[in-house]
Amino acid sequence: MVENKDTDTGRSAPYRAAYLNTLTHYLDGHVNAVRNASTVLAIAGLAFAARGVRLFSKFYTVADIPPHFIQKNIRLQGKVIQVKDQHLQVEHIPILYLRIPYLMKKQEGTIGVHLAGVKFEEGAVEWLNDNVHAQAVFFKMLQINSCQELDCVVTTRRPGWRGLFSSMCLNEELIRQGLGKVAPIEGMHVGATYVKLTKMLLRAELVAERKRRGVWTEPTVLERYRASSSDVSLSVAVYLSSPAPAGVCPVVAAAAFVAPPNPPAVAELPPKPVPVCTPNQPLGAVRPKTAPKATGMYLTGFF
Known part of the structure; x- marks a missing residue:
């Protein structure tokens, strides 16, 4: 009779069945020990993780x-x-x-x-x-x-x-x-x-x-106007609280204080041409040095 051999392990099938049966009986008899070992391994893993993450550490600075x-x-x-x-x-x-x-x-x-x-x-x-x-x-x-x-x-x-x-x-x-x-x-x-x-x-x-x-936030037009008015009123009050110069009306001095010190300059017009009179020319026939031109004619003089 040929014995049934396991080609992978080289051992017989009855031997392997007996080994598994023995291991099963051992685990059944020591169930609590196996559970406790699993619990210990889980706690150890959690403790290792907690140490790296600092689960219980409080940082003060x-x-x-x-x-x-x-x-x-x-x-x-x-x-x-x-x-x-x-x-x-x-x-x-x-x-x-x-x-x-x-x-x-x-x-x-x-x-x-x-x-x-x-x-x-x-x-x-x-x-x-x-x-x-x-x-x-x-x-x-x-x-x-x-x-x-x-x-x-x-x-x-x-x-x-x-x-x-x-x-x-x-x-x-x-x-x-x-x-x-x-x-x-x-x-x-x-x-x-x-x-x-x-x-x-x-x-x-x-x-x-x-x-x-x-x-x-930007102020409205009314708020800007009120702010400028309060600034002017404050400036007048400060100036009036100080003694005015002798011989000067306080109101006029206050107006001059509020007014801008340097008013804008007004552009001056160029001077008009002055008539030139020659010795051999009568007074009524005096002509300007530069006579303006008119449309279609020339002005011959002043009348």
Whole structure:
């Protein structure tokens, strides 16, 4: 009788069946051990990933942030603590924040976050205090600028019910409201991120300029007239409050003070030609040196 051999392994089929049967019985008898091993491997993988992503780390200063986070433009979460002249002071919030007393560091600090490509104008600080102060924000890190602050693209939820469905970019919204102007991002490499951000901000600035918002607002004709009238009235009041020169009427002096000091010069007309009289010519026949021409005839003299 010829024994059935497995051509691939060189072992008989009954031997392989017995091996699989033994392994199955072993796994059935040690189910808990297999499950525990799987759990341990999963926890180890999560711990390794958490160590690289810093799930539990809280950054108190810019120096605490790993350099590869900034190079990869990682987005972090934070809370706006204070709004300053040209940047925000943000408290970092870790991805997984465990409130364990003995693991929490008794340390306080905020990160300076600058809105990349935006220069604050009049009213920007007040608007940010009204809309994002003490609110949660997400900031995408681009670089560390010369002031040791983070140049970031900052986003937050929209106020009201719209915040449930959409978010707004503070860089774009501040310029769209006319409270900021587009500024170059010094020190940043001109790449795809730089070009995309600059185009977005320029479009927002064009909208603000077209709708005359914020710094792009121009006074009306009535407002310009009132401003000029108030300036003239103020000038007269200041002049009248000072002692007038002796022998000069105050009203006349005030009018002279308001009037322009150098009136425009009036063009002088050329002098008329003077008649020239010769000794052998009677007085009635005096002719001008240059006699004007008339249509069809010449004037022979003055009568």
